[in-house]
Amino acid sequence: MSDKMSQLISRVLLFGIAGLGILSVIMIFSGSDAGIDLGLRLTYIAFGLAVVLALGFGIWSLVTHGKQSLPAIAGTGAFLLLAIIAYSISGSEVLPGWEVMGVTPTTSKLVGGGIITLYVLLAVTVGTILWSEVSRFFK
Numbered sequence: 001m002s003d004k005m006s007q008l009i010s011r012v013l014l015f016g017i018a019g020l021g022i023l024s025v026i027m028i029f030s031g032s033d034a035g036i037d038l039g040l041r042l043t044y045i046a047f048g049l050a051v052v053l054a055l056g057f058g059i060w061s062l063v064t065h066g067k068q069s070l071p072a073i074a075g076t077g078a079f080l081l082l083a084i085i086a087y088s089i090s091g092s093e094v095l096p097g098w099e100v101m102g103v104t105p106t107t108s109k110l111v112g113g114g115i116i117t118l119y120v121l122l123a124v125t126v127g128t129i130l131w132s133e134v135s136r137f138f139k
Contacts, residue, residue: 020046082120087113 020042027039062069090112092105 083113083117086116086120090116 023042024039062073087109090109092109092112094103094105094108098108
């Protein structure tokens with residue numbers, strides 16, 4: 001991206017954020033509740049725009065720096081594979097007390113898969129830290 005284009009985008013985003021900030025302050029001090037609805041809608045729009053820009057930048061970086069992105073692609077693929085395996089081995093049982101809270105078998109399976117993924121990633125992290133410290137000790 002050219003320097004002039006990045007400066008233009010930076011200025012547009014800066015003025016947009018400043019404008020939203022000024023609008024938010026005006027809505028807060030106006031004293032009416034009508035501004036809350038507008039503020040929430042603006043927040044949703046800003047969040048959606050941020051998500052689209054973040055994903056777009058990631059895809060653009062992946063396309064422009066293909067060879068350098070292979071470790072990131074491999075890591076993302078490994079994480080997705082781990083999440084799929086964890087979801088597939090997690091249980092879908094629902095205890096009687098959970099039904100009152102609206103827990104379904106699908107919800108139970110998703111939560112179980114998330115917990116298994118967390119445990120595996122935690123074990124890998126602790127193992128990596130221990131391996132690093134022990135290998136550094138013997139060097």
